[in-house]
Amino acid sequence: MSALPAKPGLRHSVSEWNSNNHQLSDTAEHERYVSNVIRQEGRSLRNETNCKTTWDESDTSRRLSDRVWDVARWKDTLEICAQKVDEEMEALTLSKEQTEQALAATAVPLEVSSECLTLRDGRRGYELVTDPVHEQLRKEVELIERVQQVLQQHIDKAFEQLCVLQEARHQLTADLQNKMDALDIDMTCLSLTKKSPQISLKTNPTRIPPGSSTPQEWVQFSQYNVACAEEAMHLSQQMREDTSLTRAQLQNELDTQRRATEFALRKRNHHEEQARDELEWQIKNTEDEMAEMESDIHGLDADLQAKTASLKLAHTRLENRTNRPGMDLCRDEVQHGLVDEVHQLEATIMALKQKLSEAQHSLQKMKLHHSRMLQDLSRKQEALSLEQRSMNTRTRLKSPSCTDKTPVLLVPLTNSSGRSNLQLLAQ
Numbered sequence: 001m002s003a004l005p006a007k008p009g010l011r012h013s014v015s016e017w018n019s020n021n022h023q024l025s026d027t028a029e030h031e032r033y034v035s036n037v038i039r040q041e042g043r044s045l046r047n048e049t050n051c052k053t054t055w056d057e058s059d060t061s062r063r064l065s066d067r068v069w070d071v072a073r074w075k076d077t078l079e080i081c082a083q084k085v086d087e088e089m090e091a092l093t094l095s096k097e098q099t100e101q102a103l104a105a106t107a108v109p110l111e112v113s114s115e116c117l118t119l120r121d122g123r124r125g126y127e128l129v130t131d132p133v134h135e136q137l138r139k140e141v142e143l144i145e146r147v148q149q150v151l152q153q154h155i156d157k158a159f160e161q162l163c164v165l166q167e168a169r170h171q172l173t174a175d176l177q178n179k180m181d182a183l184d185i186d187m188t189c190l191s192l193t194k195k196s197p198q199i200s201l202k203t204n205p206t207r208i209p210p211g212s213s214t215p216q217e218w219v220q221f222s223q224y225n226v227a228c229a230e231e232a233m234h235l236s237q238q239m240r241e242d243t244s245l246t247r248a249q250l251q252n253e254l255d256t257q258r259r260a261t262e263f264a265l266r267k268r269n270h271h272e273e274q275a276r277d278e279l280e281w282q283i284k285n286t287e288d289e290m291a292e293m294e295s296d297i298h299g300l301d302a303d304l305q306a307k308t309a310s311l312k313l314a315h316t317r318l319e320n321r322t323n324r325p326g327m328d329l330c331r332d333e334v335q336h337g338l339v340d341e342v343h344q345l346e347a348t349i350m351a352l353k354q355k356l357s358e359a360q361h362s363l364q365k366m367k368l369h370h371s372r373m374l375q376d377l378s379r380k381q382e383a384l385s386l387e388q389r390s391m392n393t394r395t396r397l398k399s400p401s402c403t404d405k406t407p408v409l410l411v412p413l414t415n416s417s418g419r420s421n422l423q424l425l426a427q
Helices: 014-105 107-120 132-191 215-321 333-398
Strands: none
Touching (some): 014 132, 014 215, 107 132, 107 215, 107 333, 132 215
8 A cells, every 4th residue: 555645834935935035145144244244353353462462471571571680680789788798797706706815815914913912912011011013903903804894895795796797697698598589480480481381271370479569568678688787787897996996995005004013013122122222231230239239238347347346445445444543543645535436436337337227228129129120121021022923923914825916717607598608599
């Protein structure tokens, strides 16, 4: 059985057919026009965006180049400043070491002066006087103690200033390291092209990282670091000049006081030698006088004995003549002569006894005074010996170990990054 033909669909009229054909043609023309417009706009957009992109890339590269130049300029400035800080730290360290050596050099003079005072305190009797030497030694001790205090203050200030310079050097090093890291990053960015293999799309690259700064803040930060370092270097230079001047002035004062003390010591030693020689001369003369006095005492005593014998003779004669009998018991010239002789001998004996007593008393006084002079001579000789020991002790101040200026050994001073010179991680 044959199949029946399908039922025809909705039939259109010729006018509808023509209208449909026109509509298709118009729509095709419109779409082609729209497409042409879009193509032209796309070409124009491509040209415009190509130019814009090329310009933006060129402008970005130029800005990167300018930025690299700015960062490199500041890097050079920071490097120069850091180098100057290192040099100033070494100079200040040298000045501090010289001041420490000057402080250590005052130990021997202070010890010598104190030892001289102690030695001179060993004098006895009237030799223990507050003389110019004692005053000069006391002034010398006070001066040395003041010098030690002043030098120690300068050392402490130098240490504090070194800490300030070290902190400034640390800030410069950190800023310089950041500049070099930023310079490496900007140089890397400047070398990138569209054909570079390491470029890729990133997540939110236009974000503002925390801690970002403005160009003004960036410049002000480096300017502040350089200004702080320069101020610290200026203060350090003034401190070195003041320290050097103070050391020279204090050394002049010490030398002047040392010469004054030694002059007073030599003068006092001369006076003591004169006093000793005078006392020795007095002792010798006294001993000679004592010897003569003893001889005279022996003479007086012998005369006294002789006069006593003469008196005995006169007494015996007078007593014997009293035994004359009768009228022969006459008060004749012999009697008067014997009486006068007795009276004269008694007066003479009394005068001799008086003079002998005076001579003995004078001899005793001379012996006592001679003993005191010997004692004083012993003390003078002891004091003179102490003065000589003091002068010998002060020869230590003129020894080569105290007067020679030994060169200062420099120790390399490391900066905050642990390097002795300006070398950073990026170099």
